[in-house]
Amino acid sequence: MSKQRSALATVFYLVAALLLLLVALPAASEAQTGRITGMVTDSANTPLAGTQVTIVGTRLGALTGDDGRFTIGGVQAGTHQVRAQHLGQLARTVADVVVQPGQETHLDFTMNRAPLRLGGVVVSASRRAEKVTDAPATITRIDAAQIANTVGNSFAPALKEVKGLDFIQVGVTAVAVNARGFNSAFNNRMLMMEDNRIAVLPENGLPVGAFTATPKVDLGSIEVLVGPGSALYGPDASNGVITLQSKDPRAFPGTTVEVSGGSRDFRDVQFRQAGVVADRWGYKITGEYEAANDFQNRNIYAPIVANGPASPELGADWKTDVARGSGALVYYFPSAGRLELSGGASKSNGIGLTSVGRNQLVDWQYRNVQLKFSNPNWFGQVYHTQSLSGDTYQLNGFSQNRLRFPTVSDDSVRHISDFPSNGQLSAAELQNTFAVHSLNNMRLTYGAQLRRDVVSSHRQWLTDRKTGEDISINQKGVYAQVDAPLTSWLRGIVAGRLDKHDYYDAQFSPKAGILVTPAPDQTIRLTFNRAFKSPTILQTSFFFPDFAPLVGVFGNRNGYIIKNAAGATVRTIDPIVPETNDTWELGYKGVIRDRMFVDVTGYHSNFDKFMSPLVVIANPLTAAAAGGPTFAFDAKTGDKLTGSTGGLQIPLTYFNVGRATIYGTDMGLRFLVTPTVAMSGTVSLQKLDKVTRKATDPLEATAFNSPTSKVNAGMEFAEIGSDKLSGGFTLRYVNGYSFLSGVNNGRIPTFNTFDFSLGYKIPQVGARINLSVQNLLACRGGVTTPNGWIAAGRRSNYKSDPDCGFGLKHMEMINMPSIGTLAFLGVRWER
Numbered sequence: 001m002s003k004q005r006s007a008l009a010t011v012f013y014l015v016a017a018l019l020l021l022l023v024a025l026p027a028a029s030e031a032q033t034g035r036i037t038g039m040v041t042d043s044a045n046t047p048l049a050g051t052q053v054t055i056v057g058t059r060l061g062a063l064t065g066d067d068g069r070f071t072i073g074g075v076q077a078g079t080h081q082v083r084a085q086h087l088g089q090l091a092r093t094v095a096d097v098v099v100q101p102g103q104e105t106h107l108d109f110t111m112n113r114a115p116l117r118l119g120g121v122v123v124s125a126s127r128r129a130e131k132v133t134d135a136p137a138t139i140t141r142i143d144a145a146q147i148a149n150t151v152g153n154s155f156a157p158a159l160k161e162v163k164g165l166d167f168i169q170v171g172v173t174a175v176a177v178n179a180r181g182f183n184s185a186f187n188n189r190m191l192m193m194e195d196n197r198i199a200v201l202p203e204n205g206l207p208v209g210a211f212t213a214t215p216k217v218d219l220g221s222i223e224v225l226v227g228p229g230s231a232l233y234g235p236d237a238s239n240g241v242i243t244l245q246s247k248d249p250r251a252f253p254g255t256t257v258e259v260s261g262g263s264r265d266f267r268d269v270q271f272r273q274a275g276v277v278a279d280r281w282g283y284k285i286t287g288e289y290e291a292a293n294d295f296q297n298r299n300i301y302a303p304i305v306a307n308g309p310a311s312p313e314l315g316a317d318w319k320t321d322v323a324r325g326s327g328a329l330v331y332y333f334p335s336a337g338r339l340e341l342s343g344g345a346s347k348s349n350g351i352g353l354t355s356v357g358r359n360q361l362v363d364w365q366y367r368n369v370q371l372k373f374s375n376p377n378w379f380g381q382v383y384h385t386q387s388l389s390g391d392t393y394q395l396n397g398f399s400q401n402r403l404r405f406p407t408v409s410d411d412s413v414r415h416i417s418d419f420p421s422n423g424q425l426s427a428a429e430l431q432n433t434f435a436v437h438s439l440n441n442m443r444l445t446y447g448a449q450l451r452r453d454v455v456s457s458h459r460q461w462l463t464d465r466k467t468g469e470d471i472s473i474n475q476k477g478v479y480a481q482v483d484a485p486l487t488s489w490l491r492g493i494v495a496g497r498l499d500k501h502d503y504y505d506a507q508f509s510p511k512a513g514i515l516v517t518p519a520p521d522q523t524i525r526l527t528f529n530r531a532f533k534s535p536t537i538l539q540t541s542f543f544f545p546d547f548a549p550l551v552g553v554f555g556n557r558n559g560y561i562i563k564n565a566a567g568a569t570v571r572t573i574d575p576i577v578p579e580t581n582d583t584w585e586l587g588y589k590g591v592i593r594d595r596m597f598v599d600v601t602g603y604h605s606n607f608d609k610f611m612s613p614l615v616v617i618a619n620p621l622t623a624a625a626a627g628g629p630t631f632a633f634d635a636k637t638g639d640k641l642t643g644s645t646g647g648l649q650i651p652l653t654y655f656n657v658g659r660a661t662i663y664g665t666d667m668g669l670r671f672l673v674t675p676t677v678a679m680s681g682t683v684s685l686q687k688l689d690k691v692t693r694k695a696t697d698p699l700e701a702t703a704f705n706s707p708t709s710k711v712n713a714g715m716e717f718a719e720i721g722s723d724k725l726s727g728g729f730t731l732r733y734v735n736g737y738s739f740l741s742g743v744n745n746g747r748i749p750t751f752n753t754f755d756f757s758l759g760y761k762i763p764q765v766g767a768r769i770n771l772s773v774q775n776l777l778a779c780r781g782g783v784t785t786p787n788g789w790i791a792a793g794r795r796s797n798y799k800s801d802p803d804c805g806f807g808l809k810h811m812e813m814i815n816m817p818s819i820g821t822l823a824f825l826g827v828r829w830e831r
Contacts, residue, residue: 033437034099036072038107040064040084048086048111049251052131056081056093056520059485060441063129065336065376066250074437077101084109085131124223124243126481127232128433128445133521133589136493136513138164138601138666142222144247149726149759150216151260151772151824157755160732161712163599163682164226164666170353170813172264172292172822173320174210179226179240180605181662181686183705185355185741189533191229191237194244195342197370200236201387202453203423205536211366211387212244213326213344215270215288217256220247226666227603228531228583231495231511234449234477235534238581249274249282249330260826266292282330291321294350295817301357301396302791304404304549310789311399315410317360320350337375344368353816355613355742357396357790364390379431386424393418400548420458427451439484446480455537461544462537463555471541476500491515503540503557504577507532522590532578535611539576539654545644550621552641552649553614559635560653562618570630573617573655579609599668609656612701613742620648657697661689676720681713703740710734729756736781744814746796750781751810767829774822779804784811
């Protein structure tokens, strides 16, 4: 492995050296170049911010500012074609644009709306705006119009069609996502971003997900980057990045109200009011309340003592609801910059899956406040987020403790079964991007981030219980990317990021790539990325003696020494460190004859130092004939792991294990049958090639937990019949697979589903009616049910029972309810 990494590093540095050499080349004479400036507006004469304006056949281009204006410098004297592209607008090309040496040529564009689109502009791949065909990664963008066509806050089903994404529906409104394998019930391998903020719960490392404070009516776009993203995003972007961007008040002014209802007593009401005052001050305020009675099942948990009775799940409340809202005040500078102060909050109730059972979420709160500045070259921000667990408690703990303490009140049992937390994340970032016109518009993007997490378990289940002080962790990161056009058809990319965490050594995440553009809007790319996954605070700072009778849970910051009864060392466990992911990708993206968009990527990934789940590392109760008893000691302090009163303890912890290699391909195609009718499809194939682990390492640590194949196919139509009718359908196939994550052990059966949606505009009242039906028709390859009771190592029963039908339920997550048909009807008013 060390030789392989050395070879990868050599490739990276060779590409970097090549690009630096090109940067050092003498600049062409500025006297032979000129500039093209202008403005881009839509058919209503409104400035179109974020429009990509390029000179055809070159790498020169610019992005319009908030006022719709652009400037392209370093243009060679002569006659050119200039092209403008914007999401939701028909691309426009102007020929015979003459540029004189040392002079400025003025050129304006008026764009016409396109009901359906092929390509567009994305931001996530390079942390700056670029055409999707130029992006050096597999990336999918879902824009505001697509989100608006959904009902309630159910924009998440649009993620079903994202290339390479594992979409797992676990409830009426709850979903989970993953990419490229190694999923889990407590998955944190995909980084979530909201309006450039890191959207992570510091106390457990999970993405914010449904706790977001942004209602659907305020979502401007969702971008999904599949594959490693650490070179620009740092920790936790091992398998990909999901970015939510809210709407700008100037680009989306007015009033929006949406009311919807449907299956399982689903009801949702949300609103947004936004506008601009005195042409300089923008504002918006949003709010939403959503509730439903979720699908249900009942788990039975393992006995709390050997040969004792099982613990039926008690007190589960399947009513889910969330209240959320946000607001922002924006100042627009005359020079196209903007300064924004924003904030939001949410409060949620429901049920969530964990690796040891399920949590009853009771008044879980999430809050954020952010100040950010941006202009075409600079971006800076400071922000603070906070998550509060409220009265959340473990359903499995409550059920088991109810048997342990039969004379104690239910409220007291809930209290001893809870995991109180207060997780706060404070961060600051500064980023600059600029183009060197004399080097064929070479672009450099660089930045720095500071992050500080402060977490409290109220002295109950993290190391603040032992120290009496909140846990504080600092992280620092610097990054840079050079995007260097070598010729009009060849460009090189090199990027790198250095991150330093208080708990472990600095991590370097390089990225390098070569991109070939044989024709406009068509790119072949070869890239290398290294990403890493940081240990969460659970893996470093768990400290919960007597988590269960004679069982304790401990983090692994210092490592452990395992000794036998005679005091001899029988095993050593190193401190947990980040796991890494080295990935090669070969891909093609292109728009063919303005009718078809193709995106195909093959990848090969090597994972190293997997982080294990909770594993028993010693057992003082094991009989001598079975190799015991054994005891665990902190490798740094020498302290013996015991119960809270000094008694015997069976300790569980996390550590690094294993290496694995996977390969696969993600393919996507979108074809415009007419300007208003499109067909699309995606295919993803992946395989776990090989796994290397010690005989004593847990199998679960490198469990693939993902389908080897999945297929989506659908059709979409927009503005049919006097521009009033729109809709579409999606067929989805997911191959069955084995799943192992803590107590969740079984097989996810193969399933197929059929979804469709219809929308109808009523222009006279400014309204739109949306109908959405999910899982109308389903096929399943079998049925999975718990095997008596749930415990680590016990596998659920699986019965091959192929069946198809309307309203048929199917399972997408072990030990969660099967999902049936969901129908929603909503009305949206916009002024």
